[in-house]
Every structure is written in C-alpha cells, then in structure tokens.
Amino acid sequence: MADGSTMVAGAQPSISPAPRNTGSLKMLARRRSTAALMLCLPLIALIICLKIYPTLYAVYLSMLDRKMNNFVGLNNFIFLLGQQSFHLVVFQSCLFAITAVIAKATLGFILAHLMHNIRGKNQRIWRGLLLVPWVIPLSLSTLTWWWLFDPSYSAFNWTLEWMGFDPIPFLGTTWNARLSVIAVNTWFGAPFFMIMYLAALKSVPEQLYEAAAIDGAGAWQRLIFITLPMMRNIILITVLYSLIVTFADFDIVRILTNGGPQDSTHLFATYAFTVGIQSGNIPRGAAVSLFMFPVLATLAFFVLRDVLKRNKEVAA
Amino acid sequence: MSSSTATIGASSPKPKIGSLANQHRWSMRASYSALSVFVVIFLTPPFYMIMTSLKSSAEISAQQGNPWIVKNPTMENFITLATNEQFQRYFWNSIWVTALVVLISMFISILAAFSLSRMGFKGSNVISTGVFLTYLVPPSLLFIPLFQIVGSLGLINNTWVLVLLFPTLAVPFCTWIMIGYFSSIPRELDEAALIDGASYPQILILIFIPVALPGIIAATIFAFTVAWGAFLYPLAYLYSADQATLTVGIVRELIRGDVFAWGMIMAACVMAAAPPIIIYTFLMDYYVAGLTAGSTKG
Incomplete structure (x- = not known):
C-alpha cells in the first residue's frame, strides 16, 4: 500500500517538465500505468487470495474423502446425487429462488408505481418507511419472524383465532414452512426492487406518456408499450442479480427452520453448512456448495452481458 | 394488485378536462391507501419486535389478551442487556x-x-x-x-x-x-x-x-x-x-x-x-x- 502511494508520488516530477519528445512521453505513460497497477494491487490481491483461490480450493477439497487424506475424484458429487435429502435441497433451492424473486419483483413493481404517484417530500417519507425491512440486519428480523411464527406464542395465530379461524402451524408442515421462508424473503427483498424500479420509472421521459395519451393510449397500453420496454433492462438486471442472491441465501432458512421439517426447506447454503461445518465433513460440504456454481455462473454471465452491453450503449 | 391497476387507471386522462384535477386527487388517495396497507404489512415485524422488547417475561408467558400490545411496558430488558x-x-x-x-x-x-x-x-x-x-x-x-x-x-x-x-x-x-x-x-x-x-x-x-x-x-x-x-x-x-x-x-x-x-x-x-x-x-x-x-x- 505504502509502495503504491510512493510510486504515484514518484511519478509526480516526471509530469511537471512538459514532455517534448515521444520517448519521454512513452516513459511517462509507462510510469503512469505502473502507478495505476500499484493502486489496484490491494484489490487484485484481495480478489485472488480470498475469492479466486478459495473457489479453486473448493474444487480440490470436494474431491477428497472425509478425513481429507485420500483423493476420491467425483465420489462426493455422485454420492450427493443419489441422496433423497439432496434432491429436496435442489428442489427447494429452485422453488425458493424462483418464487421469491417473482414475488419480490411483482411487489416491487406495484410499490414503485404507487410510490411514483406520490411526489415530493411525502415520497421520501413513505419510501423510508417501506425500506425498513431492508435496513434491519436480516438475521435479526428473521428472529422476529420466528417469534411471530412460534408454535405456542404466535401473534399471527392469536389474530387468526380472534377472527374465528383455526391456527396455522407456520413452520410445522413442509409446505407451510416452505411458504413461510419464501414470505420472509419477499418481505425483506421487495424494498430493494421498489427503489430500483422507482429510479427506473423516474428516468422514463414524461413526454412519452404525454404523446401516448394524445394518441389515445389507455393505462394498460402505456404500461405494455412504454413503461415495460423502457424498464426492460433494469428489470432484467435486478431479477438476475436477485436470483443469484436468493439462490445462495443462508440467513433466513438457517434461523427460521434450520432445514426442517424433515430437511424439506434446506437450501444449498444451509445444507452445505450442516454437512460441512456442523457434521465436519468439509469435502462433502464443499461439494454441496459447488453444485450452486453452474447456476450462479450462468446467471452471472447474463448479468454481465447485459451490464456491458448497456455500458456500451451509454458510452455511444 | 387490484389497487395498483385502479390507481393507474385513475390517472388516465379522460376527455373531460374539468375532471382532471379530480382524477388526480382520486389517484393520489388510492395510492396512499394502498401504500398504507403495504406499510402496515412491512412494519409488522419491527413493530412486534419493539412491543415484545418492552414486555416482561411474566407478561409473555402469561399469554393473556392481545399479544400485539404491551400492557405493562418495562425497560427491564434493555437495562439488563446494557449492563x-x-x-x-x-x-x-x-x-x-x-x-x-x-x-x-x-x-x-x-x-x-x-x-x-x-x-x-x-x-x-x-x-x-x-x-x-x-x-x-x-x-x-x-x-x-x-x-x-x-x-x-x-x-x-x-x-x-x-x-x-x-x-x-x-x-x-x-x-x-x-x-x-x-x-x-x-x-x-x-x-x-x-x-x-x-x-x-x-x-x-x-x-x-x-x-x-x-x-x-x-x-x-x-x-x-x-x-x-x-x-x-x-x-x-x-x-x-x-x-x-x-x-x-x-x-x-x-x-x-x-x-x-x-x-x-x-x-x-x-x-x-x-x-x-x-x-x-x-x-x-x-x-x-x-x-x-x-x-x-x-
């Protein structure tokens, strides 16, 4: 780090004498790019040591046996693929990610539209109120949800009984637990979609709507032919990004159900934690989380393609 | 869902110019009421978090009456934690x-x-x-x-x-x-x-x-x-x-x-x-x- 800044400082005197010939210009350019590289070194070191290396190391780990003495090839992966509980993990992870993201995107879209109708100072206040779920650390708000779902003290069930309905075992049965986990994720994530979509809505030129109104377009037509096409990019990127984050989610399931009942709500992350850290089978745990990789890589590819394409459009 | 379509529909200008302001007011009102519902839903867990934090263990385990409201608010929990x-x-x-x-x-x-x-x-x-x-x-x-x-x-x-x-x-x-x-x-x-x-x-x-x-x-x-x-x-x-x-x-x-x-x-x-x-x-x-x-x- 210190090297980085001294390198830049060292580049200083070479700037002040105005470079006349191309030779010193080249040298200047080279010094400049060396200094630039030095400034990036901490970042590069961080990414290589704590992101790239662990990823490769995970691949190596996943091919060892439980005691990490022998190389067993793809046995861990094959073993997992034959396990009923792992099939549930794959199913639940996909169900969880897809349903929760659709719910979040839809809710966020509605909220953004409602918010867009309110202008000025009021919008700030309402936006602030709706952002609260997203601001509270997720593990802590999930604890509160757990308390709300508690089998014997549930405040929801008190309300249901008060209104004359039967109590619901929110976390007690497979599908209830699955829906509860998805509901909590939706509650937490919808505000993020709301602010992204709100920003996108604000960037749609008002004239388009005016022109459409003059041409006699109804509300539905304006939504289909103006709002959605104009927001297409941001919807795509937020949905893809959110799919990645939701697919790899850990906190909610870990705290709310810890995979139960009967391993029916485990996601890749929580299952990897149970297998790898709690039961101490590090290689198999690494194999579990590596199963996420193809999905994440595919999604990341599409996100990246979109972001780069748009950067080009903006630059052009 | 229905509330949002209602608000979008309400903001669409009708041929009658005199009613535009009315339309606008109506759409604002609908937006506010829909948002109020969402705010209540979104703020339920934080609200309950605060309510429970003000209850004594005795009040929680007694399970009497409405759990959403604290009857005898106490700072006991906060003081215990802070010390x-x-x-x-x-x-x-x-x-x-x-x-x-x-x-x-x-x-x-x-x-x-x-x-x-x-x-x-x-x-x-x-x-x-x-x-x-x-x-x-x-x-x-x-x-x-x-x-x-x-x-x-x-x-x-x-x-x-x-x-x-x-x-x-x-x-x-x-x-x-x-x-x-x-x-x-x-x-x-x-x-x-x-x-x-x-x-x-x-x-x-x-x-x-x-x-x-x-x-x-x-x-x-x-x-x-x-x-x-x-x-x-x-x-x-x-x-x-x-x-x-x-x-x-x-x-x-x-x-x-x-x-x-x-x-x-x-x-x-x-x-x-x-x-x-x-x-x-x-x-x-x-x-x-x-x-x-x-x-x-x-």
Missing part, C-alpha cells in the same frame, strides 16, 4: 470490526476505482469486469474452503477473521460504485490539474474525493451494512461467545434451551438494529442514489 458484560462484548466487537472493515474497504476501493477509471493500464478493463463478477460470487459458495484457509492461518474463533473476510463482501460493490462516480467527473477537471502540475495523489485527494463525496458516502454505508449485518461468516468461524459479533451473539447465545427469553432477545434485536436505522434515516438519499446510479445510468 450485561457479554452483550457489551458483542456490541463492541461489532463496532470495531465494522469500523475497521469500512476503513479498509473504502481505502482499497477508492484507490482501485481511481486507478481503473482514470489512470488505466494494460488489462484494467479486465479487472473492472472481474470486480463486477466477484461481486456476484456469494459468500455461501466460499465459506467452506475459507474455513480451511482461515483455519490454517490460525484465525478460527478469532474476531479478526472478520476483518480479513468482510472486505471481500464490501470491496467489489464499493469499487463498482466508485468507478461510476469517478467516471462521471469531467476529464477536463483533472487534465487542468495535471497541466497545473498536480500529482495523482493530489488530484485524488483534492479533486476526486470531494467531488465524488456522495458516492463515497453511499459506498461507506454499503460497507457498514454488510459488516454490521453479516451472519454466515461469524456463525461459521467464531464459536465462543466472547469472540462473537451482535448478529451471531444474539441468535446463538441468547436463545438457550427451551426457556426462550423473548423479551430480552427482541430488546437485543432492537438495540442491534438501531445503528443501521439511525444511519439510514439521515443518509438514505445518498445510499439510494448510489445504488441506483450504476443501474439506471449505466
């Missing part, structure tokens, strides 16, 4: 870890963003793209190999492990935000400074940092949020209570057996959620701007 050495420890751990992580992350990402957006070198484009890609690598993919790595460094069950690992969560996005803000600064500004004989450190400190201050605030808040709320790494790598941060301390240590001291747990949650909420109350606009700038403008 509890263990809880003070969690809080202090969270504070210093977060402070260090924010400083380190901002240092790394400001330098890198300055270099990537302005100075450039062979392969700097690849690195910008790579930074974005690493942002998409979730912690749950890496925590198991990292367990082995930090284990070999002797950092298991040592709070410092978080200072090492949390920057990996914060730096990619912070750099990404900062690149966006730095790129939006007109090139004429630093060219003029260069001609006047300013060095790159001078340009960074005297021009870029002040001009991109909103971006720096946004990135700082992001780093803070990540470090304060992270749960997986501390849960996986810190097993003794004195090393834990708030999130893990509350989830793991306060819940003991089947005697759930929920009043206490919720009070702890309120106290732990207070710092982010206070920060967002004052700086939310910066954060929202930083978050959405990259995505809507490119």
Whole structure:
C-alpha cells in the first residue's frame, strides 16, 4: 500500500517538465500505468487470495474423502446425487429462488408505481418507511419472524383465532414452512426492487406518456408499450442479480427452520453448512456448495452481458 | 394488485378536462391507501419486535389478551442487556470490526476505482469486469474452503477473521460504485490539474474525493451494512461467545434451551438494529442514489 502511494508520488516530477519528445512521453505513460497497477494491487490481491483461490480450493477439497487424506475424484458429487435429502435441497433451492424473486419483483413493481404517484417530500417519507425491512440486519428480523411464527406464542395465530379461524402451524408442515421462508424473503427483498424500479420509472421521459395519451393510449397500453420496454433492462438486471442472491441465501432458512421439517426447506447454503461445518465433513460440504456454481455462473454471465452491453450503449 | 391497476387507471386522462384535477386527487388517495396497507404489512415485524422488547417475561408467558400490545411496558430488558458484560462484548466487537472493515474497504476501493477509471493500464478493463463478477460470487459458495484457509492461518474463533473476510463482501460493490462516480467527473477537471502540475495523489485527494463525496458516502454505508449485518461468516468461524459479533451473539447465545427469553432477545434485536436505522434515516438519499446510479445510468 505504502509502495503504491510512493510510486504515484514518484511519478509526480516526471509530469511537471512538459514532455517534448515521444520517448519521454512513452516513459511517462509507462510510469503512469505502473502507478495505476500499484493502486489496484490491494484489490487484485484481495480478489485472488480470498475469492479466486478459495473457489479453486473448493474444487480440490470436494474431491477428497472425509478425513481429507485420500483423493476420491467425483465420489462426493455422485454420492450427493443419489441422496433423497439432496434432491429436496435442489428442489427447494429452485422453488425458493424462483418464487421469491417473482414475488419480490411483482411487489416491487406495484410499490414503485404507487410510490411514483406520490411526489415530493411525502415520497421520501413513505419510501423510508417501506425500506425498513431492508435496513434491519436480516438475521435479526428473521428472529422476529420466528417469534411471530412460534408454535405456542404466535401473534399471527392469536389474530387468526380472534377472527374465528383455526391456527396455522407456520413452520410445522413442509409446505407451510416452505411458504413461510419464501414470505420472509419477499418481505425483506421487495424494498430493494421498489427503489430500483422507482429510479427506473423516474428516468422514463414524461413526454412519452404525454404523446401516448394524445394518441389515445389507455393505462394498460402505456404500461405494455412504454413503461415495460423502457424498464426492460433494469428489470432484467435486478431479477438476475436477485436470483443469484436468493439462490445462495443462508440467513433466513438457517434461523427460521434450520432445514426442517424433515430437511424439506434446506437450501444449498444451509445444507452445505450442516454437512460441512456442523457434521465436519468439509469435502462433502464443499461439494454441496459447488453444485450452486453452474447456476450462479450462468446467471452471472447474463448479468454481465447485459451490464456491458448497456455500458456500451451509454458510452455511444 | 387490484389497487395498483385502479390507481393507474385513475390517472388516465379522460376527455373531460374539468375532471382532471379530480382524477388526480382520486389517484393520489388510492395510492396512499394502498401504500398504507403495504406499510402496515412491512412494519409488522419491527413493530412486534419493539412491543415484545418492552414486555416482561411474566407478561409473555402469561399469554393473556392481545399479544400485539404491551400492557405493562418495562425497560427491564434493555437495562439488563446494557449492563450485561457479554452483550457489551458483542456490541463492541461489532463496532470495531465494522469500523475497521469500512476503513479498509473504502481505502482499497477508492484507490482501485481511481486507478481503473482514470489512470488505466494494460488489462484494467479486465479487472473492472472481474470486480463486477466477484461481486456476484456469494459468500455461501466460499465459506467452506475459507474455513480451511482461515483455519490454517490460525484465525478460527478469532474476531479478526472478520476483518480479513468482510472486505471481500464490501470491496467489489464499493469499487463498482466508485468507478461510476469517478467516471462521471469531467476529464477536463483533472487534465487542468495535471497541466497545473498536480500529482495523482493530489488530484485524488483534492479533486476526486470531494467531488465524488456522495458516492463515497453511499459506498461507506454499503460497507457498514454488510459488516454490521453479516451472519454466515461469524456463525461459521467464531464459536465462543466472547469472540462473537451482535448478529451471531444474539441468535446463538441468547436463545438457550427451551426457556426462550423473548423479551430480552427482541430488546437485543432492537438495540442491534438501531445503528443501521439511525444511519439510514439521515443518509438514505445518498445510499439510494448510489445504488441506483450504476443501474439506471449505466
């Protein structure tokens, strides 16, 4: 780090004498790019040591046996693929990610539209109120949800009984637990979609709507032919990004159900934690989380393609 | 759903000009009422968190009457926690870890963003793209190999492990935000400074940092949020209570057996959620701007 800044400082005197010939210009350019590289070194070191290396190391780990003495090839992966509980993990992870993201995107879209109708100072206040779920650390708000779902003290069930309905075992049965986990994720994530979509809505030129109104377009037509096409990019990127984050989610399931009942709500992350850290089978745990990789890589590819394409459009 | 279509429908101008103002008022009203419903739903858990934190254990276990409202509010839970050495420890751990992580992350990402957006070198484009890609690598993919790595460094069950690992969560996005803000600064500004004989450190400190201050605030808040709320790494790598941060301390240590001291747990949650909420109350606009700038403008 210190090297980085001294390198830049060292580049200083070479700037002040105005470079006349191309030779010193080249040298200047080279010094400049060396200094630039030095400034990036901490970042590069961080990414290589704590992101790239662990990823490769995970691949190596996943091919060892439980005691990490022998190389067993793809046995861990094959073993997992034959396990009923792992099939549930794959199913639940996909169900969880897809349903929760659709719910979040839809809710966020509605909220953004409602918010867009309110202008000025009021919008700030309402936006602030709706952002609260997203601001509270997720593990802590999930604890509160757990308390709300508690089998014997549930405040929801008190309300249901008060209104004359039967109590619901929110976390007690497979599908209830699955829906509860998805509901909590939706509650937490919808505000993020709301602010992204709100920003996108604000960037749609008002004239388009005016022109459409003059041409006699109804509300539905304006939504289909103006709002959605104009927001297409941001919807795509937020949905893809959110799919990645939701697919790899850990906190909610870990705290709310810890995979139960009967391993029916485990996601890749929580299952990897149970297998790898709690039961101490590090290689198999690494194999579990590596199963996420193809999905994440595919999604990341599409996100990246979109972001780069748009950067080009903006630059052009 | 129905409320939103209703509001959109209401705002559509009808041929009658005199009713436009009415239409507008109606659409506002519908929006407000729909939003009120959402706000009630969204704020139910925080509300219940606060209500429970004010209840005594006796009131919770008695299970009499409406659980949503506290009958005999007491600060007992908060006082017990505030004077509890263990809880003070969690809080202090969270504070210093977060402070260090924010400083380190901002240092790394400001330098890198300055270099990537302005100075450039062979392969700097690849690195910008790579930074974005690493942002998409979730912690749950890496925590198991990292367990082995930090284990070999002797950092298991040592709070410092978080200072090492949390920057990996914060730096990619912070750099990404900062690149966006730095790129939006007109090139004429630093060219003029260069001609006047300013060095790159001078340009960074005297021009870029002040001009991109909103971006720096946004990135700082992001780093803070990540470090304060992270749960997986501390849960996986810190097993003794004195090393834990708030999130893990509350989830793991306060819940003991089947005697759930929920009043206490919720009070702890309120106290732990207070710092982010206070920060967002004052700086939310910066954060929202930083978050959405990259995505809507490119």
